[in-house]
Amino acid sequence: MEFPGIDVMWSGLGLLFQPHVLLWLGVGLCAGFIVGAIPGFNDTNFLAMILPFTIYLGAMQAVIFMMACFAGSQAAGSIPAILLNIPGTPSNAPTCLEGFPLTRRGLAGQALGCSFVSSGVGGFLSAILCCTLTPIVGFYALKFGPAEMFMAALFGMTAVGSLTGKSVLKGLFSSALGLFAACVGTETELAYTRGAFGFYELYEGFPLIPVLLGLFGFAVLFSLVQEEFLVEKGRHTFTGYGPIIQGMREALRYPGGLIRAGVTGFIIGIIPGTGGAIATWVSYGQAKQWSKTPEKFGTGHYEGLVSTDACNNGVTGGALIPTLTLGIPGSGTTLVVMAAIMINGIRPGPTFFAEFGKEAYAILFSLPISNLLMFVVGVAIAGLLVRVTAIPTRFLVPIIGVFCIAGGFAWREMVFDMSLVVIFGVFGALLSRYGYSVPAFLLSMLLGPLAETNFHWAITIGGINTFFSPIAMFIFLLTISVLLLPPVLRKMARRGQER
Amino acid sequence: MGAPKRRIDWGEAIIPGIALFFGIAYFIQVKGGPWVAIYWPVMLLIILCPLWVMLLVSFVFPKSEPVERSPFSLSSFWKKGRKVAIVFLASIGYLVAIPYFGFSITNFCFLVSIFRILGGKKWSQNIVVAIIIVLALHVGLIVLMKLRLPQLSIGGYTI
Numbered sequence: 001m002e003f004p005g006i007d008v009m010w011s012g013l014g015l016l017f018q019p020h021v022l023l024w025l026g027v028g029l030c031a032g033f034i035v036g037a038i039p040g041f042n043d044t045n046f047l048a049m050i051l052p053f054t055i056y057l058g059a060m061q062a063v064i065f066m067m068a069c070f071a072g073s074q075a076a077g078s079i080p081a082i083l084l085n086i087p088g089t090p091s092n093a094p095t096c097l098e099g100f101p102l103t104r105r106g107l108a109g110q111a112l113g114c115s116f117v118s119s120g121v122g123g124f125l126s127a128i129l130c131c132t133l134t135p136i137v138g139f140y141a142l143k144f145g146p147a148e149m150f151m152a153a154l155f156g157m158t159a160v161g162s163l164t165g166k167s168v169l170k171g172l173f174s175s176a177l178g179l180f181a182a183c184v185g186t187e188t189e190l191a192y193t194r195g196a197f198g199f200y201e202l203y204e205g206f207p208l209i210p211v212l213l214g215l216f217g218f219a220v221l222f223s224l225v226q227e228e229f230l231v232e233k234g235r236h237t238f239t240g241y242g243p244i245i246q247g248m249r250e251a252l253r254y255p256g257g258l259i260r261a262g263v264t265g266f267i268i269g270i271i272p273g274t275g276g277a278i279a280t281w282v283s284y285g286q287a288k289q290w291s292k293t294p295e296k297f298g299t300g301h302y303e304g305l306v307s308t309d310a311c312n313n314g315v316t317g318g319a320l321i322p323t324l325t326l327g328i329p330g331s332g333t334t335l336v337v338m339a340a341i342m343i344n345g346i347r348p349g350p351t352f353f354a355e356f357g358k359e360a361y362a363i364l365f366s367l368p369i370s371n372l373l374m375f376v377v378g379v380a381i382a383g384l385l386v387r388v389t390a391i392p393t394r395f396l397v398p399i400i401g402v403f404c405i406a407g408g409f410a411w412r413e414m415v416f417d418m419s420l421v422v423i424f425g426v427f428g429a430l431l432s433r434y435g436y437s438v439p440a441f442l443l444s445m446l447l448g449p450l451a452e453t454n455f456h457w458a459i460t461i462g463g464i465n466t467f468f469s470p471i472a473m474f475i476f477l478l479t480i481s482v483l484l485l486p487p488v489l490r491k492m493a494r495r496g497q498e499r
Numbered sequence: 500m501g502a503p504k505r506r507i508d509w510g511e512a513i514i515p516g517i518a519l520f521f522g523i524a525y526f527i528q529v530k531g532g533p534w535v536a537i538y539w540p541v542m543l544l545i546i547l548c549p550l551w552v553m554l555l556v557s558f559v560f561p562k563s564e565p566v567e568r569s570p571f572s573l574s575s576f577w578k579k580g581r582k583v584a585i586v587f588l589a590s591i592g593y594l595v596a597i598p599y600f601g602f603s604i605t606n607f608c609f610l611v612s613i614f615r616i617l618g619g620k621k622w623s624q625n626i627v628v629a630i631i632i633v634l635a636l637h638v639g640l641i642v643l644m645k646l647r648l649p650q651l652s653i654g655g656y657t658i
Binding site for chain 2: 053056169170172173176177179180181183184187189190192194195196197218221222225226392393394395397398399401402405406409410413415418419422425426427430431433434436452455456
């Protein structure tokens with residue numbers, strides 16, 4: 001199979017600049033901004049909720065819409081962090097340290113402007129790196145055989161498991177349990193039905209969309225329902241558009257900081273399971289270490305804000321590389337993005353670029369454009385976003401519930417799938433409450449059939465020796481080393497917090 | 500002064516318990532199946548068992564008393580989780596009702612009742628919001644997307 005050349009790349013760019021594709025990109029950005037501004041309800045929850053309805057968009061538009069939503073929500077998470085001292089997403093926690101003190105000093109508009117530019121520049125840089133590196137990784141991934149693919153799947157599951165659970169043990173248990181849950185349904189060798197418990201609806205295994213809607217969408221209801229309002233009444237402040245421009249200039253006074261934070265986010269984003277929550281703390285710590293005025297950090301310093309917000313959006317480009325080239329999503333959001341590709345009958349992985357070159361390049365090129373448009377959209381709707389947080393949860397909870405259950409039906413049109421949304425919603429809430437990893441469980445369910453099939457092929461082709469190829473052994477060593485990563489990353493993040 | 504008594508958080512047993520129950524049910528179901536078809540789940544079982552045992556050990560011998568949340572008990576669960584339980588029970592009721600009463604009517608009843616239970620004092624506001632959402636869902640899912648969601652027939656009309 002040949003890797004697509006420059007002509008395919010141009011065709012991909014042409015696909016992207018069709019009006020309806022750009023329209024979905026804009027809609028995704030706006031939706032991402034609104035969702036990101038709601039504390040406690042993140043982009044993964046939202047994308048899971050609307051996933052069944054993206055079938056009607058087709059794989060390329062669905063992914064472009066979702067990636068725009070991802071970028072928008074990462075940027076908008078800073079709005080409640082700056083104005084209300086409440087991070088919209090976990091990765092915006094360090095933003096509170098610098099953003100809220102600026103608001104208290106009457107500089108909320110400047111902080112928002114600084115945040116939008118930082119997010120845009122960090123995301124754009126990361127998108128350019130992603131566009132450059134993804135085809136290269138994709139080219140080498142074509143050399144992967146069954147043993148290498150099995151090892152890559154094992155690496156993804158181990159990395160996400162060990163990095164996203166409350167402890168390594170619980171994370172790995174979540175991964176193993178997800179793999180086991182993937183054993184339900186008819187296996188491919190003898191067409192023998194395993195563990196369907198007499199339900200014909202489970203003959204193809206647990207259906208992806210209801211499970212995903214339950215784990216990411218319905219489960220969040222059980223935490224939202226505890227609060228009357230997402231944000232305390234009367235705490236909404238917005239100072240107008242004038243100072244935003246001033247804040248944008250402040251951000252551009254730190255070009256080195258912007259680049260460093262964007263690249264840090266990109267690199268950490270590539271590692272499956274890490275995500276923005278760790279990356280922003282690492283970047284904040286680094287910025288303070290390199291700063292000429294470290295004593296100003298924590299008092300409302302633009303340099304600190306630049307380091308967190310540029311890094312936050314830097315993660316988006318990095319997280320897409322393993323998703324598209326190896327079929328291993330690095331975070332909950334990219335997992336949903338991968339699911340959106342899969343429900344359209346396409347499996348992301350080594351052959352993705354060779355088989356769907358135009359669409360793959362269109363998705364890649366949509367990233368820098370999303371990030372360029374991001375701060376235009378952000379500035380335009382900043383005032384509205386602050387009011388979004390005032391929606392009472394008594395309206396939000398049942399609406400999300402109804403959307404999730406209806407979404408469960410939409411894919412296969414079975415009432416049984418609606419029940420699965422509720423069952424997996426309760427299960428997801430329990431997993432989260434007791435410190436297990438929901439992304440690890442779901443990723444393993446998703447990669448389970450791939451791991452099983454490739455393991456079987458590898459054994460059939462060359463026996464156990466197939467697993468001793470140089471690439472397979474290299475990935476295996478990476479898998480072992482990733483088990484040692486959690487304490488190192490936690491130590492780096494803690495150092496950032498202490499500083 | 501003796502060391503503080505360690506308390507077991509019974510809630511920690513829920514996930515390993517579900518895993519155990521699922522594992523037993525699964526292997527009873529595939530018992531006697533061809534080896535080629537079941538060697539992969541057996542391999543996974545071999546991986547899961549030591550992890551499960553380690554979880555069991557950390558559950559029975561916790562390193563320290565849980566600080567982030569109180570141990571699981573039915574009374575504290577009802578006190579703090581009343582709303583959670585209501586949402587769960589209402590969802591079950593929704594699933595039971597939908598094949599008989601159709602998507603739109605079930606949605607309307609579900610939304611109005613949950614709005615009210617979660618603190619919506621004004622019936623009129625609850626009903627107006629519920630009607631708007633039901634109409635939006637009906638038009639979006641049934642009319643535009645042509646989903647064959649359960650519907651109720653009344654006098655020749657389906658809603």
